[in-house]
Amino acid sequence: MAIAEHPSAYPARRPDRLGAAIARQGTAFWVAAALLLLMPLLVSSFWLVQILAYAMILGMIALSLMFLAGYGGIVSLVQMTVAALAGYVVAIFGHSAITQISLGWPWWAAVIVAVLIATAFGTLSGALSVRTEGIYTIMITLAIASAFYYLTLQNYTVFNGFSGFNGITPPVFLGVDWGENIPFYYLVLGCSALACWAVVYVARAPFGLALQGTRDNPRRMAALGFDVTAHKIAAYAFASALAAFAGVLLVWYQRQISPGTGGVGPVVDILIIAVVGGLSRPIGPFIGALVYVLLRTFSLDLLEWVGLDGKRFQLLIGLGFLVIVLFSPDGLIGIWRRITERARRSREARAAQMRIGGDAPGGTP
C-alpha cells in the first residue's frame, strides 16, 4: 500500500522566475504557511507548544518513517527509538539534573554527537533488517526497538534506568532563550519545514528516484546495476538523521527523558500517526500527528461528552486506526484527495452538461 506519488517532472528551475516558483506551490500551501507563521498571534501558548509544536515534533519522526515506507517500501518501527536515543545522548553529553552521569558539554557539541550516534544506530538496525525482506522488517525492527527499551530500563550506569534524566533545558543561543514558548515554536516550525524540504528534495534527487525503483521492482533495479541493499541502508541513514534531529527537539520539549519515551507504545504510535496521516506525501505524517495530539489531549472531554468513560482513549485510537486502515489505505490525505477529486469531477460534469444542454450560462441545471 505504501505507494508514494512519483514526483512529477518539473520544468528546469530558473531562479529568476520567483513568481512561477510561488505559483507552483499552489494557494493552499501559502495560506497554510502564512497561518503557521502568524500562529503565535492567533492562539494561546498552550496551543502553540503543547499542541502544535508537539505535533510537529511527532510529525518529523513520523516523516522519517514516511520517507522509508513511502519511497523505500520499508516499514521500520525503529524510528521512535532513534529519536529517543538522540534524546538520551543529548542528556548524557549535555546538561541535566543527573550531574553524576551528564558530562556537561556545550549544547551544540551534545547535539552533534547525539545526531551522529543516533544516525549510526538507525543505520546499523537498517543494515540488520534489510537482509530479510518485506514484512519481516516490521518484526525485526519491533524487536530491536523493544531491546533498546529494556536496555534503557535496566541500565543504570549510562541510561539511569527507570527514572531517566530530567532537568534538560533548551539552549540559550544568539541571545534568545529557545525554551520560551514563541522561540521554541518557531524553532520547531523551522526544523519541520527544513525536514519536509529535505524529504521532497531527496525524493526527487537521483538517489530518491533509484530508491523508488527498488521499492517497485528490486530485481529490475539490481539488473540495471543498482545496489538495492546499499540504497535501502542509505535510506535508513537519511531517515535516521531526520528522526535524530526530531529526537533532540523532543527532549527539549519534554525537558526530561525516560525509558517510556522509546517504549513499545510510542514506537507503535509513530506508525499509527504515519499511516493515519498518509504515507504518500510528506505532509501526511504532520496531519496524522496533529490529529493524534488533538485526540490525546481532548479525548477525555470528548469521550465524556459522548457519555463514555474518559479512560477509553486507547480504544478510540485503535478503532480510528482500524477504520482508516480498512477503508482508506492512503490515510487522511487519501480521503481529502478523493473528496476534492469528486468535487472537481462533479463540477466538470455539470459544466459539460450545461454545454450539451445549451442552457444559458448561470442557469441552474
Add this chain to the structure above:
Amino acid sequence: MGDFIARRPIWSFLIIVFAAILLWLVFAVWPPALEASLGRKRVFLSALFNGITLGALYFLVASGFTLIFGLMRNVNLAHGSLYLMGGYIGYSIGELTGSWLVALLIAFLVVAVVGILMQVLLFRWMEGQDLRQTLVTIGLSIIFADLLLWSYGGDTFQVTTPEWLSGPVELPFIVGLRSSGEAVMMNYPLVRIAILFGAIVVGIAMWLALNRTRVGMLVRAGVDDRDMLSATGVRVQLVFITVFAFGAGLAGLAGVVGGTFQSLQPGEDIKILLSSLVVVIVGGMGSIPGAAMGALIVGLAEQFGSVYMPTYAVMLTFVIMVAVLAIRPEGLAARR
C-alpha cells in the same frame, strides 16, 4: 542427522562437546571449585529447568504464531492479546467452575472462535496485502488491550493451580551432599513439569498432524505455494480458517498455562508478543521445529540471564536474536 555430521563436522563436534558438558553439569556432584565460580548447583539446575519450562510456554504461543505466518503470511501482532484474553477467560472460568481443565478447554475454544472471526471478517478480504494485514492486527491489539483493561482492570490475576498439580515433586538430580554424605535431591514444582509434558505432547501431536494427515498435507502445501494449492481445487479458505482457529486457540490455551505459573496483567500481552517474535525470528519463520528450537533458546537465555547477569537479562535474548540475524537471516531452522 548423519548427513548433518558429514556436512559440518566441526559444528557437530562442538555440539557434542557442549551436550556432554551440560550432561555432566546436570548429573555430577559439583566439586567445590566449580561451586565457587558458578554458584550453587541448585541455582544452576533451577535456572535450567525454569528455562526449559518457560521455553515450553513460549513454544505453545509461538507455534500458533509461526503457523499463521507460514501459511497466510500474516504477522499477527495481536497474538499477545489473544494470549492475554485466553488467560483472563481461563481465570474467570476457573473461578466459576473450579476446574482447571474446563478453563483450559473453554479458553481454547473461545479464543479459537475469536481467531475465526478475525480471519472471516477481516483478513479474508485483504489477502496478499501483508502490510495492511499487519496494520490491522496492530489496531486489533490496541483495541483488545483496552477492552481487557476495561473489563478486568489493572490488577494482577493468577489462575488457581488445581489440587492434583500443586506442590513440589522430587527429581532424580543431585543438587549437593549433606555433611553426612547423604545426597540432596532436587525439588521442583509439579505444575511446571506438567506444562513441559503438555507442550511436548502438543508439539508431537502438531508434528504428526502436519506430516501424517490430509489436513496437514494441505497446510504444508499451502505454506509452499498457496496459489497452486487453490488452483488444484482445494478450498483454501477453509484451510486458512482452520489454521487461524488452531493458532489462536493455542495462544488462548497458553494464556491459561502462563496464568497458572506466572501472572496475568496488562502489558503481559506485549511481553509475550515480543518473546514470540524473537522465538520465531531465531527459529525461522513458519517452521514448527524452528519454533521449538527458538523457544528453548529464548527461555534458557532469559532464565540463565536473570540468574547470572541480572541487569542485562532481557538484553541477552536480543543479542542472540541479532547474532542469528547476522549469521542466518532466515533463522536457524529455515530451509535454504
